[in-house]
Amino acid sequence: MQKNNNIDKVIQKMTSSVIPACRESFSRCFGIRNRKKDCGQVGMTIYTFLILFLFVFQSSSYAGHFEPLKSIPVPKNNPQTPDKIELGKKLFFDRRLSGDGTMSCATCHMPEHAFTDGQDISLSYPTTKNWRNSLTLINAAFQKHLFHDGRAKSLEEQALFPLMSAFEMNQNLDFVEEELRVVPEYAEAFKKIFGGEVTRERIAMAIASFERTLISVNSPLDKYLNGDKKALSQDAKKGLEIFKGKGKCADCHYGVNLADDKFYALNVLENPALLNDPRVTATMRFVAKVYHYKDYKNLKEDPGRYLITKKKKDWKAFRTPTLRDISKTGPYMHNGVFNTLDEVVEFFNMGGGKGNKVLKPLGLTDNEKKYLKTFLVEALTGEDIVIKYPQVP
Numbered sequence: 230m231q232k233n234n235n236i237d238k239v240i241q242k243m244t245s246s247v248i249p250a251c252r253e254s255f256s257r258c259f260g261i262r263n264r265k266k267d268c269g270q271v272g273m274t275i276y277t278f279l280i281l282f283l284f285v286f287q288s289s290s291y292a293g294h295f296e297p298l299k300s301i302p303v304p305k306n307n308p309q310t311p312d313k314i315e316l317g318k319k320l321f322f323d324r325r326l327s328g329d330g331t332m333s334c335a336t337c338h339m340p341e342h343a344f345t346d347g348q349d350i351s352l353s354y355p356t357t358k359n360w361r362n363s364l365t366l367i368n369a370a371f372q373k374h375l376f377h378d379g380r381a382k383s384l385e386e387q388a389l390f391p392l393m394s395a396f397e398m399n400q401n402l403d404f405v406e407e408e409l410r411v412v413p414e415y416a417e418a419f420k421k422i423f424g425g426e427v428t429r430e431r432i433a434m435a436i437a438s439f440e441r442t443l444i445s446v447n448s449p450l451d452k453y454l455n456g457d458k459k460a461l462s463q464d465a466k467k468g469l470e471i472f473k474g475k476g477k478c479a480d481c482h483y484g485v486n487l488a489d490d491k492f493y494a495l496n497v498l499e500n501p502a503l504l505n506d507p508r509v510t511a512t513m514r515f516v517a518k519v520y521h522y523k524d525y526k527n528l529k530e531d532p533g534r535y536l537i538t539k540k541k542k543d544w545k546a547f548r549t550p551t552l553r554d555i556s557k558t559g560p561y562m563h564n565g566v567f568n569t570l571d572e573v574v575e576f577f578n579m580g581g582g583k584g585n586k587v588l589k590p591l592g593l594t595d596n597e598k599k600y601l602k603t604f605l606v607e608a609l610t611g612e613d614i615v616i617k618y619p620q621v622p
Contacts, residue, residue, distance in 0.1 A: 296485045297454040301370045301441055307385060307434045309441065316418050317439030319619045320432060325408050326392055328399035329355065334391065334436065337363045340616040343557035344443060349500060349565025350509075357396035358508030360516070360531065362565040365558045367614065368551050370441040371486040377547045377563045378534045379492060384437035389429060396512045402429045414622035445553040445611030453608070461608055468604025471597050476577070478601075481549045487609070492534045492546040496582025499530060500564040531564065556606040570605055574598050 303309055320326065321334045337351050338344040344366040346352050351363035361377055375381040381390060391397040392405065409415045409427045419427045422435070450469075452460035461469065472478040481489045503509045517525035520536040534543040547563045561567040567576065578598065581588035593601070 294483050295450070295454055295479075295487075297451040298444070298446055299485055301444060303370075303441060304383065304385070307437060309438055310422065312418070313422050313435055313438045314442055315439075315619065316415075316422060317435035317437065318616075319621050320436050321439050322619055323621045326398060326400055326405060326432075327354070328401070331355065332398050334388075337391070337397070338366050340614065343367055343554050344614075345558050347559075349502065349560040349568070351397075353396050353512075354394075354399045356508075357399075358506055358512060359396055360503065360509050360512045361563050362560060364550065365554065366440050366443050367445050367558075367611075368443070368486050368553045370444065372488070372551070373490040374492075374548055378537050379548050380537050384440050385430075385433045388433040388436040388440075395515065405429070405432070412622050443614055445614075448553070448609055448611040450608040451611070462603070464600050464603040465607045466604075468600040468602070469608065471593070471601045472604055475597065476591060476593065476601055478552075478577075482552050487552040488549045490549065492543060492548050493587045494533065494542075494544060494546040494585060495587055496545060496585040497547075497562045497564065497576075498566060498582055500566040503564065533563070552605065552609050554610055556610055570602050571598075574601055574605075 321338075324330050324333045326333060327336075332352075332354065337346045339346055346363045349362060351359040351361060353359040364377065369375065369384060369387075373382065375384065375387040376390070381387040389402065392400045393402060406427050406429060409419075409432070415427060419425065419431055423431045425431075449460040449465065472482075481491065481493070483489065513528055513531065514525045517528050517532065517536060522528065522532065522536060530545065532544055534546045534548075535541075537543070556570065559568060559570070561570070561573050567573050574593075575598070576582075577588060578591045578593045580590035
């Protein structure tokens with residue numbers, strides 16, 4: 230209803246400002262069904278322009294819309310319960326979930342590093358090397374696609390990928406089921422919570438339930454959106470205006486999670502540390518091979534979402550990340566090539582990577598870049614998520 234009211238107001242404003250010769254055409258166009266017959270060429274031209282204007286107006290308005298924290302989406306087939314969350318927390322920190330017992334989910338998603346690992350490239354299974362940066366789990370509950378390439382559509386689906394991955398936790402799911410079934414505390418907990426024995430699906434459901442509790446709350450931006458106009462410093466307010474305006478950040482970073490859940494090929498430069506590492510080459514080829522990329526042996530760059538969709542437009546495209554707690558989650562980009570927010574801001578200010586068709590130079594001044602960074606650091610940082618480490622059985 231609000232959107233319709235906005236449209237009516239815009240129409241009223243535009244019709245009142247049109248030259249008198251066209252005002253009658255506007256009235257007829259918006260008051261009848263057979264517009265082409267009765268509007269005339271001038272009226273139809275103006276009408277068509279107005280419809281296009283309203284479409285752009287409404288789209289950009291939606292794209293720049295911010296929302297304070299709201300209820301967390303939970304799937305109907307996996308409702309949250311305290312016992313399930315606690316079980317998921319134990320599994321999250323349990324090294325049994327890795328093949329050699331040296332890694333847990335928390336190895337790459339450390340609470341003290343905003344549930345990343347603080348590395349440019351995610352930590353990996355012994356003797357192997359990962360090829361992408363470890364994404365934060367903060368606010369992952371709001372995401373429609375998980376991982377940089379969006380290959381998982383739920384936290385339940387996401388949870389099992391690292392367990393199976395040869396270069397991450399390298400665990401056999403049949404084995405881990407048996408490994409946990411012989412632990413009395415786990416056997417009892419699964420029976421109480423799920424009404425049955427340990428299964429891979431229930432392991433994923435428990436871990437996902439815990440991950441849904443990792444929410445950034447009470448950031449200055451949330452307080453500001455809820456009416457506390459003193460929650461942001463003057464510099465942060467200036468940064469907010471740049472974020473929504475000249476910086477064009479809000480074109481992709483909006484809503485509760487400050488992310489549009491879409492994928493873009495920004496042509497981020499390659500991380501020099503990875504170019505000549507044979508372990509990274511092996512990982513890259515392995516993943517491409519698993520996803521049936523025919524020329525995997527000659528692959529020299531990360532294809533991004535293309536491996537999932539096989540669509541040309543998705544070559545080197547990666548998911549828009551949340552900006553919640555962005556000051557805590559560096560290094561940045563899918564390959565961790567930028568260590569600081571200053572580098573990220575400058576990348577976008579210069580119009581992204583060479584040859585990309587998404588971004589254009591912004592022309593931000595040094596002061597504008599400073600204000601934008603202030604907004605990112607001050608306004609988007611929520612309260613620390615305090616985790617009481619569980620007693621793993």
